[in-house]
Amino acid sequence: MGQNFFDNEIVFRGYCELRDSDSNCNILMEQPEMAQLLPELKGQCVLDLGCGFGHNCIEFIRRGAAHVTGIDISKKMLTVAQRENSHPDIEYINMSMTDIDRINGCFDLVYSSLAFHYIEDMPKLMADIARLLKKGGILLFSQEHPIYTASENGQGHYLFDELGNKSGFCFSHYQVPGERTDEWFIKGRKYYHRRFSDIANAIAWAGLCIQNVAEPVPDENMITKRPKSDAVHNPLFLIIKAVKL
């Protein structure tokens, strides 16, 4: 059972406001890159792990997917998804992605946006996903970047030059994978640091082959909304596309 962080009332309200802001990092960096890496979806079966409000599930249907299964551990999220993004070919299931070994099915695409860093056992998750994918099927996921998740004891911070511009990033404990906590709306958000090698090995050992990796920076058109210097030094997101051999 994964942590049900998003059903906390303060987190849920804070997250709703953040998602409504048009200068948040997801919209500026993560979503455009994920959209670019999406395979052709016409007639395809899709599993969305940590589907949240169902924005991506409904987008997959718009792109021609035959069926979408969206799972999320948060009941509050799925209530919004059912209300705002329902469709006859979308099935929302309240379930932790640590339990997807209970799902039967065969998917062309397993998709997950910014949720895997909440899961402790990545080798098991990857093995479960590989079992659910057709041969030639695609896993496309984003997560917080290993450099960003590394630091213990709040040692992750930017350096600033004399003009107040970001000039670098400091971090610690990159080589010590494991649980981390920080403050995000409330104290005690729990997530897991994994090195690039831990992530790549979990993917490879499950029989998936990495096709594409992205560490997005904001699109030039979007930089007016957020200074580029935010993204030059420290990558925030890691995006990986892999195929089942």
Added chain:
Amino acid sequence: MGQNFFDNEIVFRGYCELRDSDSNCNILMEQPEMAQLLPELKGQCVLDLGCGFGHNCIEFIRRGAAHVTGIDISKKMLTVAQRENSHPDIEYINMSMTDIDRINGCFDLVYSSLAFHYIEDMPKLMADIARLLKKGGILLFSQEHPIYTASENGQGHYLFDELGNKSGFCFSHYQVPGERTDEWFIKGRKYYHRRFSDIANAIAWAGLCIQNVAEPVPDENMITKRPKSDAVHNPLFLIIKAVKL
């Protein structure tokens, strides 16, 4: 043509001394991990890119390799290799690894220790390597870690706590791939920063599939020779093993 940095007399002498020291990072971290990831070599044909003194070439023969081709841009290095590590089944060639598209052959293993960060065009290098590998053949290489190569203007440095122990690492310009220079025996060592994504994509686009990634820390037995804190925060090496599909 790649840079011939190691034929500089000061660099060459400094490097010889460093290689003779038993607490250098190569011996503590890079070499044990590379050895662990070596495939079975009995009867195999091996190409060693940037073979230097030929230590690995002669080791491949000891492990049963049928033939080893070692190439290096440095004539001084190859003079030592010919003198100290010659063998009827080893051929040393004075050549930049930017020119391996001139080699004909079909290899079971392409190996390279700590040399790829000197090469500007990694997609071309990976395509050349893929062409030289048999189907099912292995590429095993190490290079300086992307976090370590990132910084411009000397902004890469450790943080220290009040006891003088390393407590973190600061870097800059991770998201800006390209040429870097630093001082290593002489001013003006030139190398190339690439992000994880740049490296992984060059491998994938060449038709190779990543099997294993390592970011080594010193072996427990070796830590007496070098404080573990050196390696906890900032990984120095990135090692990747990939197979030609």
